[in-house]
Amino acid sequence: MKIVAIAFGVLLLVGLLVVLLAQQRDRRAMDERRSRLLARPGHDIETWFRRHYGSLGIDRQLVIEALSKLAATLKCDMTQILPSDSFDDELGLKDIWPIQIDPDDELTYFTEVELGDLLGQSASPEDLLSIKKSNTIEELLRRIDAVRRAELPPTGS
Numbered sequence: 001m002k003i004v005a006i007a008f009g010v011l012l013l014v015g016l017l018v019v020l021l022a023q024q025r026d027r028r029a030m031d032e033r034r035s036r037l038l039a040r041p042g043h044d045i046e047t048w049f050r051r052h053y054g055s056l057g058i059d060r061q062l063v064i065e066a067l068s069k070l071a072a073t074l075k076c077d078m079t080q081i082l083p084s085d086s087f088d089d090e091l092g093l094k095d096i097w098p099i100q101i102d103p104d105d106e107l108t109y110f111t112e113v114e115l116g117d118l119l120g121q122s123a124s125p126e127d128l129l130s131i132k133k134s135n136t137i138e139e140l141l142r143r144i145d146a147v148r149r150a151e152l153p154p155t156g157s
Contacts, residue, residue, distance in 0.1 A: 030106055033091065037076040048079040056083060058141050066144055067137070069114040073106050083138035091137075119147055 043051070045064070053063045064078070071078035074091075085091050087107070111132050119127065127147045134140035 034075050036090070037074060037080045040080040042077045043079045045079065052082055053141075056138060056141070058145050062145055062148065063141060066118055066141060069118065070110055070137075073110045073114060075106075081137055083136065083141070085137045086135055087140075088135065115144075118144055123147055 049060060049063065053060075067078040067081050071081060074081075082090075091107070115128060115131060116123070119131075131140065131143045131147065134143055
């Protein structure tokens with residue numbers, strides 16, 4: 001019985017050590033992502049919007065609101081986030097352990113908390129799921145815009 005208790009204790013300690021190492025590695029990956037973003041040049045908001053987002057046909061206020069929330073979550077300047085940024089590549093975490101279920105605390109917070117704030121209470125679970133499947137920043141903004149436009153009453157009424 002004593003051997004079983006010791007074996008269980010050792011197993012518990014090994015499991016805890018693996019979790020702590022994985023969390024440390026995840027923090028390092030998030031720091032590296034932040035460094036990649038911060039290495040990009042920043043711009044004044046008008047130049048940044050005109051150069052990267054103006055031709056997309058997405059409401060300026062939505063772009064600024066959504067990307068300021070994302071930038072705050074990622075701890076970078078929103079003018080360092082580009083429409084072509086991929087959640088798997090430029091915004092993805094590099095060198096994480098594949099056993100991790102949800103290693104990206106920052107983007108999880110954005111999708112679980114900030115997206116709800118951006119969409120309001122009337123967004124359906126299907127809307128949220130669709131938006132969470134976005135591959136790029138442009139796709140994310142277009143999907144948020146589509147959900148928001150669906151909530152607007154028809155004009156001329």
